[in-house]
Amino acid sequence: MNRRVLVTAGASGVGCAMAQAFDAAGYEVWVTDIDQAALSSVPGHWTTHSANASDEADMRGVFDAVSEAGGLDTLCANAGIAGPTDAIEDIDLTAWRACIAVNLDGAFLAAKYAAPLMKSARSGSIILTSSTAGQYGYPFRAPYASAKWAVIGLMKTLAMELGPHGIRANAICPGAVEGPRMEGVLAREAEAKGMSREAVYQGYASGTSMGRFVEAQDIANMAVFLASDAARLVSGQVIAVDGHTVNPDPKL
Structure with missing residues (x-):
């Protein structure tokens, strides 16, 4: 039986590149996305769900369906938004919370509902999409950087908590991705x-x-590796796919 992967925000961008790479590697691909038009354009043999990654009822419904289908081998919690780009004094609290909700709450909810499925199988790989913004301070991007730092903390905790159950957790930190x-x-x-x-x-x-x-395919290649048996003892790691960031503040 093919291994099953679920990619949140998997109908476009980096998420879609991940889904395509897992498809090519022989996985049964499930994707969620809030963009119905994008969902309608993915390959017909993928299982799709229209879902808001930061809405618990939506995500519970997705994972109920995954459970009924037989469980989950790999989770790519990839949903995210850029959030506002402003000086800290100009950032609206509502915009701050919206950015945190998608980037952090979305990763939390996906992991929350994936964990029981993987525990029952005593195996699994959880891959969270963070960012190089989760490794450095980032001027004018306070909500996004804060959320992506928190995603790394979540991943480290998941690796420690779930490791005894045979479940690995890692975070990919993309750099600037063309698109x-x-x-x-x-x-x-x-x-x-x-x-x-x-x-x-x-x-x-x-x-x-x-x-x-970076190109989306570079991120996808790393995700497939982290899910594979070749990475069976890779867990709790923050892996940048960014061309090696040496100066995170993009000014000349």
């Missing part, structure tokens, strides 16, 4: 810092030792 979401970040940061989009882009790229942005 529409990052373009929005670039535009907002350019406005907040009074810089051009091109200057901010080059700031991100030159802030890595490899001098380039």
Whole structure:
């Protein structure tokens, strides 16, 4: 029987790249997403659920279905939003809470409902999507950075708590990933810092030792590795896929 993976926010972007990579590796793929249009465009043999990753009733329903299907081998808790890009004094509390809800509550809820399924099987791999923003301070991105730091704390705790049950937990920290979401970040940061989009882009790229942005496939490849038997003793780890960030503040 094929192993089963669930990817939250799996209908587009990094999540979709993860789902495609697991599909190619022979997994039975389940994806959730809040974007119904994106869900309708994924391969027809994937199992899809329209769900808000930060809504407990939605996530409980998804995992009930996963349980009825026979359980879960790998969870990719990938849902996230960029949140506001502003000076700390200009960040609205509602916007702060919305960013924390998707990035942190979403990871918590996915892990909460995946854990019992994996405990019953005495095996499993939980992969949380953090960010290099979860490893460094990040000017003008306080909600996002705070949430992504917290995701790492959650992962470390999961690794310790669930390890005795044969369950591994790790966090991937993507750097700047080429794509529409990052373009929005670039535009907002350019406005907040009074810089051009091109200057901010080059700031991100030159802030890595490899001098380039990451592609979604790079993140997906790491997720498949972390779920595999080749990583059977890799747990509790924060793994950056970022071209080696040496300066997290993208300014020239």
